Amino acid sequence: MGAEGRQHVLLVGLQLADETSYARYRAGMMPILLSHGGAFGHDFVVARVLKGDERINRVFTLVFPDRAARERFFADPQYRAVRAELFEPAVAATFILGELEGTTA
DSSP: OOGGGEEEEEEEEEEESOHHHHHHHHHHHHHHHHHTTOEEEEEEEOSOOSSSOTTOOEEEEEEESSHHHHHHHHHOHHHHHHIIIIIHHHEEEEEEEEEEEEEOO
16 A cells, blocks of 8 residues: 555544444445545454543544545545535544554565
8 A cells, every 4th residue: 555565544533422323434435435545454342441531432543545645535525425424423522543654564
């Protein structure tokens, strides 16, 4: 992914309010994510938070070829429509836990 194995990774925590709607959001946004070279890296359902914001119940990474691809994805009008319809009612809170530029192994 990306030139010379480089990638941009976004670490996200969510507080899901409606898992069914969130699953519909993921299904609807996946083709758009893939069209921008993005993918989910890791994806976790959180049972217990030991430190930090206890409202987080989902953590995942989004991986893009570079930061520009990430920005294009989040600005995509199709993505924005899916987000407004399905993500916003399903998610009570979003936390950007980190970003990094790295290389693939």
